[in-house]
Amino acid sequence: MPELPEVDTVARGLQREVAGRKILSLTLGETDFIDDPETLETELPGRTILRVERYGKFLLLHLSDGGKAAESHKETALLVHLGMTGMLMPRPVSEAQAKHTHVVMLLDDGRELRYIDPRRFGRMAYLAGEAIRAELKRFGADPLEAGLAEFSQTIRERRARIKALLLDQTVVRGVGNIYADESLWKAKIHPAQLGARLKAEQAKKLYRELQGILQKAIALRGSSISDFLDAEGLPGEYQRHHRVYGREGKRCFRCKTPIRRVIVAGRSSYYCPTCQRAPRGWKRRVKQRRRNPGG
DNA sequence: CTCGATCCCTGGACGC
DNA sequence: TGCGTCCAGGGATCGA
Numbered sequence A: 001m002p003e004l005p006e007v008d009t010v011a012r013g014l015q016r017e018v019a020g021r022k023i024l025s026l027t028l029g030e031t032d033f034i035d036d037p038e039t040l041e042t043e044l045p046g047r048t049i050l051r052v053e054r055y056g057k058f059l060l061l062h063l064s065d066g067g068k069a070a071e072s073h074k075e076t077a078l079l080v081h082l083g084m085t086g087m088l089m090p091r092p093v094s095e096a097q098a099k100h101t102h103v104v105m106l107l108d109d110g111r112e113l114r115y116i117d118p119r120r121f122g123r124m125a126y127l128a129g130e131a132i133r134a135e136l137k138r139f140g141a142d143p144l145e146a147g148l149a150e151f152s153q154t155i156r157e158r159r160a161r162i163k164a165l166l167l168d169q170t171v172v173r174g175v176g177n178i179y180a181d182e183s184l185w186k187a188k189i190h191p192a193q194l195g196a197r198l199k200a201e202q203a204k205k206l207y208r209e210l211q212g213i214l215q216k217a218i219a220l221r222g223s224s225i226s227d228f229l230d231a232e233g234l235p236g237e238y239q240r241h242h243r244v245y246g247r248e249g250k251r252c253f254r255c256k257t258p259i260r261r262v263i264v265a266g267r268s269s270y271y272c273p274t275c276q277r278a279p280r281g282w283k284r285r286v287k288q289r290r291r292n293p294g295g
Numbered sequence B: 001c002t003c004g005a006t007c008c009c010t011g012g013a014c015g016c
Numbered sequence C: 001t002g003c004g005t006c007c008a009g010g011g012a013t014c015g016a
Helices: A004-018 A037-043 A132-136 A148-156 A160-169 A179-184 A200-219 A282-291
Strands: A021-029 A049-055 A058-064 A076-081 A087-092 A100-107 A112-115 A123-128 A260-264 A267-271
Touching: A004 A049, A004 A058, A004 A087, A004 A200, A037 A123, A112 A148, A123 A132, A132 A148, A148 A160, A148 A200, A160 A179, A160 A267, A179 A200, A179 A267
Parallel strands: none
Antiparallel strands: A021 A100, A049 A058, A058 A076, A076 A123, A087 A112, A100 A112, A260 A267
């Protein structure tokens, strides 16, 4: 599941592999995850991929004007979200297409940039000019670029649960379920704790641990749980360093207490019940929900 | 503002 | 071996 470190890995791979390459033609399969498939078909051919960057969990492929005079002053880009199972990688034209290949961009070097996504939870959109800025300004700060003061203030002025805040892309961009749980465990904060209840020291600890974990995960090319592959088709290595994610019933690396899983903010949340103390009222709430699901 | 529920989608795990 | 069922999860959206 591509989060910030995985998307960063893909962006760096694409920058190395396809920056400078021209898109000669485009072939589409299923298009229900594309904002406007027809615009993609008319706008992409003839443009060169200038630069690839990560923005939160998005990939931004900046494009040349491709001699399209009407837009020669406009910035243009292909926005790609990998969703749960998306992959974007260059492959030789001669190589057979993987199942669930939905977008194929023929490049000028004998390869195709292919988008593969079994579940199609991803998103793709061609954006130009002001639409790029409008799209990007919806999101919060990048956790690796945000200052401590900014991060701390944003978290502590909110009454939502810290797990929900970390997952909310308008709060910080790029964090998903794995890195939220990992950083909360490292900072010894329960996922159901309210943002507003965090002490300044806790917010600082969380900020530091989140950055450290993201940086280490980037260095190891992200986590491959089931099927994540980067732009070169390689899996990441950070899953070997997971301390709580996916470890229900296994012993905490710090105190040996069995790791638990609860639903917070609608997502599986793994935590150590000893290291990460539950907020007041939470245990009662979980019991109630078990007795009366949905109530 | 915050919450839960629902939908999208496929593949993997599991039970029989 | 094969079938049916459940569930995972990022994000949008909607009603409470």
